[in-house]
Amino acid sequence: MLATPKLQINDPTEHSGDDSVSVLVHVDSVLPIKKFSAKLEGEELNYTRENNNYIIPLSANGSLRISVTSINGMTNMENTQINSFDENPPVIDEDNVVLGVGYVEFVVTDSQSGVDFASIYGIDHDGNNLKPNHIDEQSGKVSFSMKSNSITVYVSDKSxxxxSGNFNLEESPYPKTKSDLEEEETSKAESDKIDTKKEDSKKEEGKKEDSKKEDSKKEESKKTNSNKQN
Structure with missing residues (x-):
């Protein structure tokens, strides 16, 4: 058992200079090491060796498997889970959005890399690009002024x-915008088309019904004339 290499996998280390992450693995072995392998989700990783330490750069989360073999063929293998990378977007608290006349206010959080407050912007109903008129980074509260009846906001984290979140005022207190009018015209045109189709369909059904009645009368008349002749 003394000839079996021992592994010590340290917690991932974040490097502030370039935001990279690496794991240091210490190998304790009586015999020289013949082979060292590090795989993340089955994919072979590069590493650098410093005496009995192996430094493995990481770029994603996943299951890390370390395998080491000494020159006598004795192998040790260990697994550890890497969760150092922020792969989830910020969270907008949709249950506590304040949507009022001329403004919207919400709270955004990110428990991993943190909210990139400088990235926040919005697109209103007319396609205008808007920036927040107030940000409280400590509480995560963000507010936008609204000059139309809807706005879609976009928030990124530091990774x-x-x-995105879309906020709408069902009854806008503002005069109708160009987009509102165009949307109403399009909707009205579509509605008129549907009404026209329904009316045409009714007329067609009426014609078919009249034709059936006329055919029925003719058939009845033929039967009556035939009976008279007999």
Whole structure:
């Protein structure tokens, strides 16, 4: 058993200079090491060796498997889960959104890399690009002024993950915008087309019904004339 290499997998280390992450694995072995392998979700990883320490750069979350074999063929293998990377977008608290006349206010959080407050922007109903008029980074509260009846906001975290939220005032207190009018015209045109089709369909059904009645009268008349002749 003394000839079997021992593994010590340290917690991932984040490097502030370039936001990279690495894991240091210490190998304790009586005999020289013949082979060392590090795989993340089955994919072979590169590493650098410093005496009995192996430093493995990481770029994603997943299951990390370390395998080491000494020159006598004795092998040791260990697994550890890597969860150091932020792969989830920020969260907008949709249950506590304040939507009022001329503004919307919400709270956004991100428990991993943190909210990138400078990234926050919105697109209103007319396609205008808007920036928040107030941000409280400590509480995560963000507010936008609204000059139309709807706005879609976009928030990213410091890892680049993005979330969007759409907020609408059902009854807008503002005069109708160009987009509102165009949307209403399109909707009215579609509605008129449907009404026209329904009316045409009714007329067609009426014609068919009249034709059936006329055919029925003719058939009845033929039968009557035939009976008279007999």
């Amino acid at each position: 680049g993950n993005q979330v």
